[in-house]
Amino acid sequence: xxxxxxxxxxLITLGIQAQTPEELGLEIAKAAExxxxxxxxxxxxxKMTLKNKNGQTSERSLTTKTLELHEDGDKxxxxxxxxxxxxxxxxxxxxxxxxxxxxxxxxxxxxxxxRISSNNKSGPFVGSEFAYEDLSSQEVExxxxxxxxxxxxxxxxxxxxxxxxxxxxxxxxxxNKDKGYxxxxxxxxxxxxxxxxxxxxxxxxxxxxKFWRAGTFVMKNHQSNKETILEFSDxxxxxxxxxxxxxxxxxxxxxx
Amino acid sequence: MNQKIILNTIIFIFFTGIDILHAxxxxxxxxxxxxxxxxxxxxxxxDDAAFNGQKQHFPSVAFTPEYSLDWNKGYEQFNMxxxxxxxxxxxxxxxxxRELYYQKAKKSWELSIGLKKIYWGVAESNHLVxxxxxxxxxxxxxxxxxxxxxxxxxxxxxxxxxxxxxxxxPYHRKRTFSGIKGRLRFPVVIDKDDLQYxxxxxxxxxxxxxxxxxxxxxxxxxxxxxxxxxxxPLFTFDPLGHVNAFYPxxxxxxxxxxxxxxxxxxxxxxxxxxxxxxxFFALVAGLEFTFSNIDGNGLDIGLLGEYLYDERDEWxxxxxxxxxxxxxxxxxxxxxxxxxxxxxxxxxxxxxKIFSIEASRRFGSSWTAEVEARVFSTIDANExxxxxxxxxxxxxxxxxxxx
Numbered sequence: 001x002x003x004x005x006x007x008x009x010x011l012i013t014l015g016i017q018a019q020t021p022e023e024l025g026l027e028i029a030k031a032a033e034x035x036x037x038x039x040x041x042x043x044x045x046x047k048m049t050l051k052n053k054n055g056q057t058s059e060r061s062l063t064t065k066t067l068e069l070h071e072d073g074d075k076x077x078x079x080x081x082x083x084x085x086x087x088x089x090x091x092x093x094x095x096x097x098x099x100x101x102x103x104x105x106x107x108x109x110x111x112x113x114x115r116i117s118s119n120n121k122s123g124p125f126v127g128s129e130f131a132y133e134d135l136s137s138q139e140v141e142x143x144x145x146x147x148x149x150x151x152x153x154x155x156x157x158x159x160x161x162x163x164x165x166x167x168x169x170x171x172x173x174x175x176n177k178d179k180g181y182x183x184x185x186x187x188x189x190x191x192x193x194x195x196x197x198x199x200x201x202x203x204x205x206x207x208x209x210k211f212w213r214a215g216t217f218v219m220k221n222h223q224s225n226k227e228t229i230l231e232f233s234d235x236x237x238x239x240x241x242x243x244x245x246x247x248x249x250x251x252x253x254x255x256x
Numbered sequence: 257m258n259q260k261i262i263l264n265t266i267i268f269i270f271f272t273g274i275d276i277l278h279a280x281x282x283x284x285x286x287x288x289x290x291x292x293x294x295x296x297x298x299x300x301x302x303d304d305a306a307f308n309g310q311k312q313h314f315p316s317v318a319f320t321p322e323y324s325l326d327w328n329k330g331y332e333q334f335n336m337x338x339x340x341x342x343x344x345x346x347x348x349x350x351x352x353x354r355e356l357y358y359q360k361a362k363k364s365w366e367l368s369i370g371l372k373k374i375y376w377g378v379a380e381s382n383h384l385v386x387x388x389x390x391x392x393x394x395x396x397x398x399x400x401x402x403x404x405x406x407x408x409x410x411x412x413x414x415x416x417x418x419x420x421x422x423x424x425x426p427y428h429r430k431r432t433f434s435g436i437k438g439r440l441r442f443p444v445v446i447d448k449d450d451l452q453y454x455x456x457x458x459x460x461x462x463x464x465x466x467x468x469x470x471x472x473x474x475x476x477x478x479x480x481x482x483x484x485x486x487x488x489p490l491f492t493f494d495p496l497g498h499v500n501a502f503y504p505x506x507x508x509x510x511x512x513x514x515x516x517x518x519x520x521x522x523x524x525x526x527x528x529x530x531x532x533x534x535x536f537f538a539l540v541a542g543l544e545f546t547f548s549n550i551d552g553n554g555l556d557i558g559l560l561g562e563y564l565y566d567e568r569d570e571w572x573x574x575x576x577x578x579x580x581x582x583x584x585x586x587x588x589x590x591x592x593x594x595x596x597x598x599x600x601x602x603x604x605x606x607x608x609k610i611f612s613i614e615a616s617r618r619f620g621s622s623w624t625a626e627v628e629a630r631v632f633s634t635i636d637a638n639e640x641x642x643x644x645x646x647x648x649x650x651x652x653x654x655x656x657x658x659x
Contacts, residue, residue: 083622247413249366
């Protein structure tokens with residue numbers, strides 16, 4: 001794997017003259033995907049803190065399970081642990097590299113599983129500053145790329161969402177090419193091409209000597225002055241989950 | 257009788273649970289969780305009562321304790337949900353074990369033993385296919401509250417052919433009707449114990465059900481069959497006008513289908529029910545369309561429309577024989593999860609209409625408030641069921657605290 005990164009790093013350095021910014025951007029996105037390949041499955045606990053413009057906060061906690069797939073996008077299960085009135089509410093998502101995702105919602109109060117439309121990409125996830133599209137599996141096919149600049153180990157790539165339902169005209173992603181092409185920062189530009197939000201990743205840890213995962217995401221909305229902080233804990237890459245853990249039956253089981 | 261059986265079931269499952277616990281290794285992490293919801297509710301029926309003894313004001317309080325235990329990475333669990341309500345109407349004062357079951361999952365199969373709640377279906381205005389649990393009819397008007405059903409449930413999930421569910425249902429639970437002081441009842445108070453069974457085994461008739469559920473692309477499809485004591489009592493009249501009500505033995509085949517395409521959800525639920533006394537067909541078909549994130553701030557407005565048909569005509573217990581439902585679901589997607597559901601059901605053959613509004617919001621991290629109104633409007637005097645409820649429009653306020 002180190003070798004692949006080396007080769008790609010070399011490609012980037014050499015390629016500045018040889019490739020168009022678009023080709024280079026795509027190359028970097030592929031390198032980032034390649035660097036994170038092979039985690040198979042993971043679980044993580046997540047504390048979400050929502051801050052309004054007056055600094056008042058509210059919290060929610062969730063558990064996320066992810067299954068890595070290669071031919072198609074990843075599968076994920078999210079279950080809410082708090083606030084207590086929504087405890088057990090869960091979603092099952094099958095991400096597709098091309099086309100819209102499949103998504104089911106489990107409502108614990110009436111034990112109902114409902115297939116929901118994944119059309120709403122730009123809407124906020126549970127009142128937070130994260131849109132659904134910010135939290136869905138990052139597949140290379142979902143954007144068009146353009147290399148912007150390289151500053152030391154940091155590489156900035158502009159990404160234009162392919163899906164017209166996206167809430168963004170573009171995002172500027174800062175990768176760290178020396179740290180497995182992990183994301184350091186993402187700037188989101190709204191449909192009017194005005195800076196909407198900035199997401200900063202911090203408290204990175206490396207798991208299994210390969211997979212970089214940030215412990216903290218801070219999303220700041222520059223237009224509303226609201227902020228959402230995600231704190232991840234108890235990452236587990238040894239859970240050995242399989243397709244059977246990502247079914248509607250499993251969705252009901254996890255929601256209780 | 258009923259309560260004694262439930263109690264025995266609890267004791268049985270409790271001890272089974274303890275045995276299983278003892279068998280576990282120390283290294284296995286056990287998670288447990290206890291939660292209690294206390295709800296204060298006030299229902300106000302603003303029209304004068306139609307029948308003697310009916311009250312107008314219904315302050316009430318309900319307790320919902322929940323306990324869950326899981327181990328073996330969540331592949332084994334024990335869940336319990338109790339319920340108790342104290343109300344002005346003696347029949348609405350009731351308790352129930354909503355859930356009390358042990359569950360084990362391994363790869364493609366899952367087994368549950370105990371009292372459980374199962375939901376089937378896709379429609380919003382009527383739940384035709386959903387038949388496993390008895391409706392807790394005194395709890396709410398929408399039929400979404402259910403009594404815990406004793407069962408053995410086995411689910412087998414295949415790779416490419418969806419999941420197969422097998423249910424063994426050893427005991428039937430009767431529906432409770434409003435008491436003398438209660439609203440939403442008939443002129444004669446129906447005591448649930450007066451209702452008999454067609455089956456000589458009565459509530460101990462051993463019932464079975466099957467469900468196949470699959471999805472491919474935009475399609476989610478479910479096929480079900482139920483054979484056993486009906487959950488809805490059947491009302492018949494002799495030539496002298498005496499009411500005879502009983503639970504028939506029924507065969508019910510159901511289909512539920514949803515097509516999810518962009519912001520559209522197309523829905524169909526349909527059943528065919530047969531018994532010695534009655535055969536009929538019913539369906540609900542419609543769509544849901546959501547305008548999402550309208551204001552760039554998360555506001556979603558969903559539009560709902562459904563057509564309801566029931567071959568029983570005015571004998572349909574839920575009075576939805578040839579009706580249209582329309583509604584709107586408004587979700588603000590704010591930190592308080594504010595949501596509003598507005599709806600109306602119009603009878604296509606008479607003047608009868610039912611309107612409803614439900615709104616909910618969280619306060620702080622552990623309080624929620626709900627407001628509900630149901631209005632029975634210009635109910636046709638010839639409606640066999642609904643005409644009894646024409647003075648029963650009500651407002652409901654509730655406040656819940658979660659511990």
